Amino acid sequence: MDKNINITLKVWRQKGPKEKGAFETYKLNNVSQGSSFLEMLDVLNEQLVNEGKEPVAFDHDCREGICGMCSLYINGHPHGPDSAVTTCQLHMRKFDDGATITVEPWRSAGFPVIRDLMVDRYAYDKIIQAGGFVSVNTGGIPDANAIPIPKKDADLAMDAAACIGCGACAAACKNGSAMLFVSAKVSQLALLPQGKIEAARRAKAMVAKMDELGFGNCTNTRSCEAECPKEVSISNIARLNREYIAAKLQD
């Protein structure tokens, strides 16, 4: 049964991108285990505001695990200790009474801290802008069966498309590599006939942008896959390598 717990929070506080940050320790009593992690942070912020202190800045939006806005590196795990959930889907029942919880922002050169636990993830948008789309001439609605797609390919593409671009992969990676994200975005289109036409150009452009933005080189540690809230597989990374190497050899 859920009960109320008392916890100690060690939260990273940083005033701005150029300021030096440090951990602050806060005590929080009577936290319902039925509340989500973000609701617990809301309670903390209310307490801080009542004490006349600055509330902790953190990213959040849909709070149902699909927008990819929430982040947080909790007790050494992106999106916390639970598997296959985002921070907003993480519940306080995953923590014990008297626990000390360390909350850090994503740490990666590609994701500079804006303030406290908030990081700038615009880098992922830039990678998408470099080629993570299909160019189409708009017209009438095509017939659903006009382009037959094997079930297997449709499933693999859908699994890759589950990526919400939250940045947990690069945050978990000791190399600060964004390969799981880029490979999912390349795969979801390369697997389908509509996306195949631009596949070579897309793989080259997105990898070039990823490298330009300072993300690291993948060494296949599989941390990304283990921490991904959508359980995107590293077989996508193998596909991206294939697509990219083939595209470059064709040049």
Add this chain to the structure above:
Amino acid sequence: MWLLNSSIGRKLIMSISGVFLILFLLFHASMNVAAVFSEEAYNAICSFLGANWYAVAATLVLAAGFLIHIIYAIWLTLLNRKARGSDRYAVNVRPKNVEWASQNMFILGLIVVGFLGLHFTQFWYKMMFAELMGHHEVALGSGMVSPQDGAAFIRYYFSNIIVVALYLVWYVALWFHLTHGFWSAIQTIGWSNGIWLKRWQAISNIFATLICLAFAFVTIFFYLKSIL
């Protein structure tokens, strides 16, 4: 050039040079096992590999493979540390399904290269290098032997328990390095998918174990032979 200035290109060079070194290890391990069955056969291989032009040429190619692998390892590690950013996490947890070796490849590589230095001074320097310098006899312990008498070198060094222990540590580091390195190389080339990833990982484990057992077997065999 995309092989040099793209992340996947750099990784591809790392991967292909790694596979090349794996093939060399397979050759070296097979050659060592020959010594257990026949020291004459082993010495025949040693003289074949002596200072002949083709052996020297192959050694240069091999050295290039090592150098590329090491230089790229240093370069990639530096780039990756930079990509990680200057602030480190306060709490680090290795998730389940993440091999320890995969996150410590550089350290394992350093250990392997360190012992390689020892191995070179003990064997290569007194064998191929001595021959290249035109020596027909080299000092080994208290006596003089031919630089082509590989079996004498094995007998001499592997009778020392400290040398044997050091070599065994070397094989363990190599085993960890190979268990990750092999499948990781295949993944980087792109020859992997949901099914083959598991197969390649199993093949890596079996292959690394076989190679390291072969090396360890020869080392322990000659140590036991020296004390019995």
